[in-house]
Amino acid sequence: MFWKYGLFCSIFAGSIWGAFWQIIFTMMGILTFGIPLELDINQMLIIGLVSGIFYINFQKTISMKIHLVAIFTMTLLVYMFSFGKPYQNNDSVNNINIFILIFLTSVVTWISINFSLNNISIGKLSRYDLENFYIKLMWGLGLIIFILITLIPFYIMIMTSLKNQQSLILNPLDFSLNINSDFKTLFNSYIELFTDFNFHLFLINSFFVSCVTVFITLFFSIPGAYALARLRFPSKKLFSSSVILIYLIPSIVLVIPLYAIFSQIGLRNSLLALIIVYPATTIPVALYMLRGYFSSLSSEIDDAALMDGLSRVQIIFKIAIPLSKPAIVSVGLYVFMIAWNEFLIAFMFLDDPSIFTLSRGIMSLNSSEVPQQHLMAGAVIATIPVMIIFLYLEKFLISGLSTGGVKE
Amino acid sequence: MFNKFKKNESKLHQKERKLAFILLLPTIFIVLSIVIFPLLANFWISFKPISLGDLRPPKLIIKENLRGKLINKDKTAEIHYRYRNSSVRYDLHNVIFNDTIPKGFTVKKIEPNNKCVIKDKNLTCNLEKVPAKSSGKIVLKITTNDYWKKSKDNPKNTRPKTSYQSKNILTSIEFTFDNFKKVFSATEFIQVLKVSIYYTIFGTAGALLVGLFAAQVLQKSFKGRTFVRGLLLFPYISPVIAVAFSWVILFDPFSGVVNSMLIQMNVIDKPINFFGQKYTDISIFGYIFKFPLALSMVIAFEIWRYFPLSFLFILARMQSLPEDVFDAAEIDGASPFQQFYYISLPFLIGIISILFLLRFIWTFNKFDDIFLLTGGNAGTRTFTVNVYEQAFAISNLGAGAAVAVVIFTFLLVFSLVFIKYSKKEAF
Numbered sequence: 001m002f003w004k005y006g007l008f009c010s011i012f013a014g015s016i017w018g019a020f021w022q023i024i025f026t027m028m029g030i031l032t033f034g035i036p037l038e039l040d041i042n043q044m045l046i047i048g049l050v051s052g053i054f055y056i057n058f059q060k061t062i063s064m065k066i067h068l069v070a071i072f073t074m075t076l077l078v079y080m081f082s083f084g085k086p087y088q089n090n091d092s093v094n095n096i097n098i099f100i101l102i103f104l105t106s107v108v109t110w111i112s113i114n115f116s117l118n119n120i121s122i123g124k125l126s127r128y129d130l131e132n133f134y135i136k137l138m139w140g141l142g143l144i145i146f147i148l149i150t151l152i153p154f155y156i157m158i159m160t161s162l163k164n165q166q167s168l169i170l171n172p173l174d175f176s177l178n179i180n181s182d183f184k185t186l187f188n189s190y191i192e193l194f195t196d197f198n199f200h201l202f203l204i205n206s207f208f209v210s211c212v213t214v215f216i217t218l219f220f221s222i223p224g225a226y227a228l229a230r231l232r233f234p235s236k237k238l239f240s241s242s243v244i245l246i247y248l249i250p251s252i253v254l255v256i257p258l259y260a261i262f263s264q265i266g267l268r269n270s271l272l273a274l275i276i277v278y279p280a281t282t283i284p285v286a287l288y289m290l291r292g293y294f295s296s297l298s299s300e301i302d303d304a305a306l307m308d309g310l311s312r313v314q315i316i317f318k319i320a321i322p323l324s325k326p327a328i329v330s331v332g333l334y335v336f337m338i339a340w341n342e343f344l345i346a347f348m349f350l351d352d353p354s355i356f357t358l359s360r361g362i363m364s365l366n367s368s369e370v371p372q373q374h375l376m377a378g379a380v381i382a383t384i385p386v387m388i389i390f391l392y393l394e395k396f397l398i399s400g401l402s403t404g405g406v407k408e
Numbered sequence: 409m410f411n412k413f414k415k416n417e418s419k420l421h422q423k424e425r426k427l428a429f430i431l432l433l434p435t436i437f438i439v440l441s442i443v444i445f446p447l448l449a450n451f452w453i454s455f456k457p458i459s460l461g462d463l464r465p466p467k468l469i470i471k472e473n474l475r476g477k478l479i480n481k482d483k484t485a486e487i488h489y490r491y492r493n494s495s496v497r498y499d500l501h502n503v504i505f506n507d508t509i510p511k512g513f514t515v516k517k518i519e520p521n522n523k524c525v526i527k528d529k530n531l532t533c534n535l536e537k538v539p540a541k542s543s544g545k546i547v548l549k550i551t552t553n554d555y556w557k558k559s560k561d562n563p564k565n566t567r568p569k570t571s572y573q574s575k576n577i578l579t580s581i582e583f584t585f586d587n588f589k590k591v592f593s594a595t596e597f598i599q600v601l602k603v604s605i606y607y608t609i610f611g612t613a614g615a616l617l618v619g620l621f622a623a624q625v626l627q628k629s630f631k632g633r634t635f636v637r638g639l640l641l642f643p644y645i646s647p648v649i650a651v652a653f654s655w656v657i658l659f660d661p662f663s664g665v666v667n668s669m670l671i672q673m674n675v676i677d678k679p680i681n682f683f684g685q686k687y688t689d690i691s692i693f694g695y696i697f698k699f700p701l702a703l704s705m706v707i708a709f710e711i712w713r714y715f716p717l718s719f720l721f722i723l724a725r726m727q728s729l730p731e732d733v734f735d736a737a738e739i740d741g742a743s744p745f746q747q748f749y750y751i752s753l754p755f756l757i758g759i760i761s762i763l764f765l766l767r768f769i770w771t772f773n774k775f776d777d778i779f780l781l782t783g784g785n786a787g788t789r790t791f792t793v794n795v796y797e798q799a800f801a802i803s804n805l806g807a808g809a810a811v812a813v814v815i816f817t818f819l820l821v822f823s824l825v826f827i828k829y830s831k832k833e834a835f
Contacts, residue, residue: 030672031665039673131744142625143636149712150640156665157654172663173672220438223431231428232421239432241827246443248823250773252792253812256799257449258442260578263463280442283435312427341647343776348800359649372657379650390645394638 006122009133010056010113011049017112018048020141024148025105026087031155033097034174037087044105047077052113056122067110074106075099112140154383161189161377168372189377197374199381201354202361206382209271209357210339213278217286217335218328220279225290226316230302240291247284251344259348269351277345282335289334293327294320330396333389340386358382447816454809455583461803466495466574468503468538472564484516484549487563491535492543500572503535507568509548512556517549538572587810591798596789604772604790606703611710611771616764618711619718620756624748626719627726637723644716652780655709659683686787702786706778710771718763725759726752765826772818791815 002008022044029037051074058066078086079102086102116137120129159175160168164185167174177186184191193199227233228240258277262268267276297320305315321328346360356364362378469492476485489507493500509515509529518524524533524546533546550563591597626637643651659666659682667679680688682705687698729752737747775792778784784793791811799808 026673027669030669036672039675128741128743135744139625139628142621146622146625146640147636150642153651153654153658154642154646156658157650160654160657168663172665172668220434224435227428227431231424231431233425233428236428244830245823245827246439248769248819248826249443249447250770250775250792250815250819252773252775252795253450253816253819254443254446256795256805256809256812257446257453259799260453260458260463260805261446261449264465264576264578277442280438283438287435312424337645341645341649343647343649343780359647362649362653366653372660372663375653376657379647379653382647383650386645386647387642390641391638394634 004130005124006056006117006120007053009120009125009130010052010117010122012052013116013133013137014048014050014052014055014113015045016048016137016141017109017116018044018046018051020144021048021105021109021112024144025101025108029087029097029101030173031159031175033094033101034171034176035091035094035097036173037098040082040087043078043081043086044109046081047074047106048109048113050077051110052117055113056117056120059117071103071106071110074110075103078102078106115140157376157379157383161373161380162186163373164188165371165373189371189373190381193374193377193381197361197365197378198353198356199358199361199378202356202358203381205271205355206340206358207385209274209278210336212275213282213339214332214335216275216279217282218332221283221286221290221331222321222328223316224283225287225294226320228287228291229294230299231312243284243287243291247281247288251281255344255348258345262349268349269355270349271355273349274342274346274357277349278339278342282338285338286331286335289331290324290327293324297323326396330393333393333396337386337389340382450809450812450816453578453806454587454813455585456577456806456809457582457584457586458577458806459803460800460805462497462577463805464494465576466493466498466500466540468492468500468505468570468572469494470505470568470570472507472568474563484551487548487550489533489546489548489568490543491538491545493538493540495574496541498575498577499540500538500574501536503538503570503572505533505535505568505570507531508566509550510556510559510561510563510565512552512559512561513550513563514553515548515550519547519549584806587804587806588813590804590807591810591814599787600789600791600794603703603788606700607707607710607774607778607788607790608768608772610707611714611774612764612767614707614711615714615767615771616718616760618715619720619763620722620760622715622719623722623726626723640719641716643713648713648776649780651713652709652777656683656781659705683782684786700787702782702788706781706788709777709781710774713777714767714771718767721759721763722756725756729755762830765822765829769819769822769826772822773815791818 003012019041022041023039026037026039029035051070054070055062062070082088086098116133120133125133156175159177162177163175228236228243259268262273267273301319301323302315305319306312310318341359342357343359343363346357347363350356350360353361353364358378358381362375362382365375365378471488471490473488473490474485475488477483489505491503491505507530509526509531511529515526515531518526523535524531526532531548535544538544622640626633626640658664661667661679661681661684664679664682666682667676670676671679680701683702685701688701689696690699691697733751734747737751742750772790773792774790775796778788778790778793779796782788784790784797789797791814795808795811795815797808798811799805
């Protein structure tokens with residue numbers, strides 16, 4: 001069969017990489033330079049295909065010089081195919097930018113072809129080599145697509161927040177930053193959020209509610225988790241499994257009665273209401289995660305301490321907590337993130353703008369009167385603290401997330 | 409001696425049991441009061457004819473006004489007490505109000521005169537029952553006396569005090585099946601059920617498959633792998649409100665990047681309203697079929713936001729798989745696909761099925777994402793959005809609670825399945 005031959009692999013990989021990078025770089029060119037470019041997949045597809053065939057024939061003899069020649073030839077071919085006017089561009093101002101773009105496309109396509117076809121012979125391939133080729137191709141494409149789809153919404157979020165209304169309406173695709181503009185015009189949306197929209201209050205409220213939630217959650221779940229992990233008592237199994245069940249209950253099922261009850265006792269429109277409700281949703285998660293950690297510690301230390309005359313409560317404070325500091329920190333941060341990101345309860349409960357949390361505050365920006373870039377600046381403000389926590393303690397969190405349960 | 413030892417042991421047990429109970433007590437209390445009690449209250453509310461407005465208890469509103477001028481003792485003035493029941497549905501019972509008449513006034517006449525009594529300058533009116541919506545007034549005709557010349561009292565200086573009883577709809581024993589009738593008989597019920605099922609199945613399966621693929625990609629070690637692994641978790645850890653709104657802006661039909669880009673690159677000629685259009689016609693080989701656009705976009709968001717979770721769990725599981733198994737397979741000549749199919753997949757099937765069930769439950773219960781993206785419009789209304797729609801948009805709390813009961817019933821069934829499976833898999 002023809003697809004089992006190295007030659008076909010080279011054609012396949014070459015054309016796919018060519019077309020793929022052409023699409024990606026055209027989009028990147030539009031977004032970073034802010035110039036209108038027309039997409040033409042065919043040119044790069046054919047150039048990639050030719051390069052693939054070239055590479056698979058001469059891969060043993062390619063030197064650094066030939067690499068460079070190949071890349072420049074690819075670039076030249078793009079100009080030839082488009083009769084000197086790549087991307088249908090008529091504006092000579094953009095010529096340098098377009099050359100950089102085409103050159104980069106060629107470089108990356110060539111590297112990708114090298115990577116995919118490395119050690120592939122031109123003739124019929126064994127099943128092992130063939131599958132390896134396809135897996136490698138999928139791996140490369142997959143990795144890049146994953147990175148792009150993850151980053152693009154965040155990129156748009158940040159860039160939109162830095163634009164002004166006028167330029168957004170003029171050309172929604174222009175995300176090039178005006179380097180000459182000063183700090184004040186660049187961060188105008190942020191400054192307005194903090195001066196006119198009370199975002200400093202929202203930040204403080206969110207921070208306060210989240211910290212108190214973490215404190216309450218840990219205060220109750222550490223002893224509870226210790227009891228579940230170490231102590232013997234009847235119906236312990238039932239208790240452990242009901243913890244999981246309780247954290248499967250979504251807040252949307254609880255929100256109506258909570259709303260009704262809190263309205264009647266006059267607590268609804270207050271931060272106290274959030275501080276009461278949030279720990280109830282986070283304690284089961286924390287209990288579950290910490291119980292798992294406590295169980296993984298050896299119980300011999302506890303037994304030895306009991307022999308030495310320490311009481312259980314002393315053991316919790318003097319042994320269990322110091323030994324599981326990393327787990328407690330990661331659970332605490334996880335709870336912080338849950339409370340910080342919480343939307344439904346805050347949205348339903350809070351009416352008074354002076355006690356809005358960030359989620360609730362951003363929701364209030366979602367109207368036709370407030371421009372897009374303010375909304376996105378609000379989104380960035382809400383995201384940054386979570387990102388900092390996450391990057392700082394990624395390892396803790398990942399082990400915590402993947403060993404314990406997860407609540408959203 | 410053995411007996412004594414046993415006795416000690418059981419004492420120790422007893423102590424432990426007591427301690428465990430004390431340590432768990434606060435948790436039990438909090439969960440009971442904020443989770444279990446509201447859950448039961450939700451059932452209660454679902455059988456009640458209650459609207460959002462009923463949460464404000466009926467009140468007697470009373471206003472005091474002075475008519476006429478207080479000049480001398482020959483002139484009469486009038487004090488008007490106007491009262492009104494704030495509720496449109498519930499009567500007030502045993503309504504009594506008191507007010508102090510300042511020393512400087514003499515009350516000549518009370519209208520109507522059968523309701524009020526004055527004793528030591530204290531006015532006590534027994535209005536008995538004030539029906540819903542109704543209002544009334546009590547007029548005191550007064551003159552000033554000698555004392556007033558010194559004191560210059562104003563009758564409005566003292567505010568009337570009221571006491572009354574009213575029925576609280578939350579605690580009354582008035583029940584109805586209307587909420588459930590309304591929820592099940594609505595023409596949209598089937599539609600909501602369908603949308604919920606589509607959303608849940610495709611969202612869950614999509615996130616799992618993408619997560620599985622991402623785990624395969626990140627299984628291979630390469631430079632910057634830790635960085636990429638952290639990066640892929642961004643959608644999951646970011647606040648839902650931030651990422652949902654950036655999607656909305658990204659796909660905006662007027663100024664969104666995606667539409668402008670597609671038009672720029674000549675892929676489409678008219679902007680598409682991704683989150684606002686229920687169906688779009690897609691023709692494949694001349695056959696045109698209706699593609700549920702908004703619903704698919706919401707599912708795509710769900711996949712984008714939650715694949716990191718599946719990816720993380722699957723990757724963690726894969727890294728616990730011993731390396732030498734693959735080495736052995738390699739020596740035996742197994743191809744990469746064979747290695748994946750015969751070694752990795754059977755090893756992962758446990759975690760995958762647990763993740764499927766868990767994510768299935770959570771996706772079914774998801775509210776924030778759809779609410780923020782489409783508000784439940786354009787054919788994306790699931791049960792969870794319907795709770796909000798009924799209870800807070802149409803202000804019928806009872807019907808909202810009835811929908812929540814439907815959700816809870818589904819949840820219960822799923823959880824039972826989950827527990828049965830998770831016992832097998834030792835999650």
